[in-house]
Structures are given as C-alpha cells and as structure tokens.
Amino acid sequence: MSLFIAKRFATLVLTLVFTSAIVFTVMEILPGDPALLILGIDAPAEAVASLRSQLGLDRPPVERYLAWLGGIAAGEFGQSYTYQVPVWDLIGDRLAITLPLTLFAMVLAILAALAMGIYAAARHNRAGDLAVMTVSQVGISIPNFWLGILLISAFAVGLGWFSAGGFPGWGAGIGPALQALLLPAISLAVVQAAILARVTRSAMLEVMREDFVRTARAKGLSRRAVLWRHVVRNALIPVITITGLQFGFLLTGAIVVEQVFNLPGLGRLVFSAISDRDVEVVKNCVMLVAFLVIAINFAVDMLYAAIDPRLKAADA
C-alpha cells in the first residue's frame, strides 16, 4: 500500500513540475515586455530598466523559474502587473465563485446521472432504458455555452425568474447567490450527467451479470433488494473514477460558462489578464487550475485503490 502511494505521489510531483515548466516556458515566449506595458511605450529607457530590475525581469530565466516555484511553495503568487495587487488576492475572490459553481454542477450531475443510470439499467432493453439512452445521447451533443444561452433566454428574458447573469456576492446571502449559480450549474452539469448516466448504466449491467447477483436472487432476495444492496454498491466504483475525471472538465467548462452568465470567476480573470498581457496572473491561474485537476485525479486514484484492493496489488 505505501509503495503504491509513494509511486503515485512521485508521479504527482513530477507532473506538477513538468506542467509548471511548460507554463513558464510558454509565458516566456509571449511577446511584449511587462515593464513597457506598465509604464507605456513612451516611458524613458532608464525608468523601464529600473522597473525591469525591480520586477526581477533582468534575471536569467532559470533563476526566475525557481523563484516562481519557491514562491508558490511559500504561498506567494507574485504581483499582478495591471492591478498592482498580489495575484493570490485576485484569485481568491474569483475562486469563491468558480469552485462553488463547479461543485454545484457536480452535485447536480451526479444526482441526475445516478437516477437516470439506475433507472435505465433496471429497465434494460425496455422503453425506459431506450428513453434514457436517447436523452443522454442528445445531452452529450449539446454545447454547454449554448445551453446557457437557451436557459437565459427562457428563464431570464422570457419568464423573468432569474437575472440574465452577474453575481450578487456571497454577502447577499446564500439564497440569492445559489440562485445566481443555478442556471450556470445546470448548463455545466447536463453534458457530464449524460456521460455519467451512461457509465452508471453500463456499470450496473456489468454487475448484474455477476454470479453473486444470481446467488442473491437465488437465495430469495427480491429484485429491488438485490438492485440496491448488491448491484448499485458495486457499480459505484467505476462511477466514482469517471466523476473524478469529470471534475477537470467541469472546472474548465466553468471558465467558458462564466463568460455566458457574466460571472466574475476565474475564467473572466484569465481572459481579461490575457488581453491585458498580465503574465503573472495568467501564469498563476493556469497553474492553479492544472494543480486542482491533477490533485483531484490523484485523490481519485487513492480512493479507487482504497475501494478496490486488486488495483494496489497489481500496481505496487
């Protein structure tokens, strides 16, 4: 077990270092001098040079890369060029929208997917199954940002039940805040729910063919009892794995959907930083998202190994 964890952890660290190297290199290639950007192109050469040394831009790239990594390790994310505040202050506020949105969507997706998947598997090859499969096939094909636009036009513009976008802030109370996040969360959740419903259904069907299910039926348990006590429990293992992978899609999907609903989350921060050429903000945001995705995948790996001991034995 400890060998398995150590191996996975080493991979995690390696992936993070590799990712940071790529992100740093990409930002290095980026044209444009941040010092010129801050001071304007007409700034005198001496002022630019002094700002460059103040920002540390005159140091060699390797040194700056290591300084950046060291900073992250110490919880220090550098200074935004355009806002002149620590990057972490900017990210923290935005994350307070993006993360709840992602988790909200994830909860919706899991609830819908389990209901649909279990229902379809219990009615395998009957009308209910076919209906769920058709609905999920269509759900997979719908772009999340289009769904967002449709929801706005139906429920905000048409019926007036929701505002067309924006966020009142958590200070306005949890009710209004969640209401503002409901439509974005639904647009994010539909595709992932459709995928997860299919995974749940096929995992259930797989388990239903197992001998222990036949044994449970043979000893007189009702269909319903077997379904809930034996099948659903065992089918959850692959479902958990896929859910973990989907976290990354939901998080990056949130970046897109935030644009649709005008939510001041991480996505909007990244896009405005890109147009402002605010390298520090882009670099750290990208790294943070990558870190979250990698860390969640690591956590799922661990969880998976805890549920299914065969995996540890095979890998360690």
Add this chain to the structure above:
Amino acid sequence: MAEAVAATRPGAAARRAWLARALRHPSFVAGGILTLLLVGVALLSLVWTPYEPTSMDLKARYAPVSWSHLLGTDRFGRDVLSNIMAGAQLSIAVGVVAVLIGVTLGSALGLWAAARKGWVEELVMRFSDFAFAFPAILSAIMITVILGPGAVNSILAIGIFNIPVFARLTRAAANSVWTREFVLAARAAGKGGFRITVEHVLPNILSVILVQATIQFAIAILAEAALSYLGIGSQPPQPSWGRMLNEAQLQMYKNAWLAIYPGIAIAVSVLGLNLLGDGLRDLTDPRLVRQR
C-alpha cells in the same frame, strides 16, 4: 480484434454481409445520415449559398423567417441560413485537421511505445499523463496567448490535445495485438519491430482508431465552437457557428431565434458523429455485439 478485421477485410461476400449488418444498425444509419448531411451542406456551401454569407443588407435587419430568408437575418441583415451553411466548412476543416494531427502523431507514438517497450513506453505514457492533466481549453488559451487568436491556431490547439488521446488508445490496442500468436510467428520468421507494426499490428487496430477518430471529430467541433464563442477562435469575416452564438447572445432581446439555429447546427453535427462512432464500435467489436 482479429475477428473484427476478418469481418471487414476479406472477400466481397463478407464485405456485403458486413454492409447489410451495418445498414440494419440504427445508430450507424442515423449517425451516417446526419454526418453525410453535414458534409453535404459544407460541400454545397462551397459552390452555392442563398446569399453571400458576409454580405449585409441594412434594410433587412432582423428579418423574420420568410421565403426570401428561410431562417431570417441578423442585426446586419446577413442571411442566417447562408452563414449556417458556410459555418459547416469551418467545423469540418477543424475536425479533419485536428483529428489528423492527433491520429498521425498520437498513433505513431502509441505504436512506437508498444513496439519498443521499456523507457520509450514509459516516456510516451508520462507525456500522455501530463497532457491529460492539462485541460484542453487551458492549452488552447495558452496557445492563443502566444500565437494570437484565429482559426488555424485553434485547430492547432485542439489537434495537440488529440495527440495523447490517440497515443494512449493506440498503445493499449497495439499491446494486446503484440501478445498474440501470429505476431510471435512473425517474429520467429525474423521480421523486425517496424515490419510487424506495419504489417500485423496496425491493420488489426485500425477499427479502434477509426471509432475514436469519429468521437474526437465531434469533440473538436464542440471545442472550436467554444473557442470561437469566447472570441479566441476563428475571427470575422470567417462564418463560424460559435461566433454566431456569441453575436446572438447580444441580440437576445431583439430576436431570440438567432441563438437557436447555430446551436442546433452544432448539436446535430456532434450527435451525428457520436452516433456514427457508437455504431462503428458495435459493428467492429464482436465482443460488444454479443453483450447486447
């Protein structure tokens, strides 16, 4: 896997039987029709659209659905149907090129990893792990930051994202072929790794790659639409479904229908390719057929 090839390759009779089976498969038929429709519309738009997609008619702004404008016009009086038709070109171009980038580079890496094993395989797999951990939209954003927005750069970003997908899939499929007796026989006959890969491994995993290519095609269409919607994909005046949606959102209070058509075009194309992929998978993998 070998059975799948046996079903698809030898003899005209077997081919006819396969085709007959395929034409009875609902997903394959429905997906095939929708995909042909997409390709047909794109080809037709190369030679004919009702109006020039970019031509503006300020007297006919926000025209409703009518015989002269079957899907109406937008805020500049541009014909919506013509733009939808021309937008299909971009979607297909993105899908084809992005999948080709992924298939050629990714499958080559996967085949190499399976043939060489050892450190090569380890390296290829670690690279795939990394690329998987790095969300596609993020890499697209970074590539756009360096190269600037545009259709070509978004194709490149989506294509790069496809490489690890095909590398992983090809390696796994190739590994299973490498353990089979006929490969052992080929090795005993003195064939080298490259020849075995080309003559025995590749033909046996082509169907798996083809199925994945169909699915990735659909994903590429979705990704391009998202990038164009965000304004970092194709740029005006290139007609694009994603950008039409972006513009439609601004005009939602004027004409909500403008947001409907491009979305349907995207969803129908993606649905068609997904159904086609599902159908192909059923038809080429006998193991799955038996399970149904």
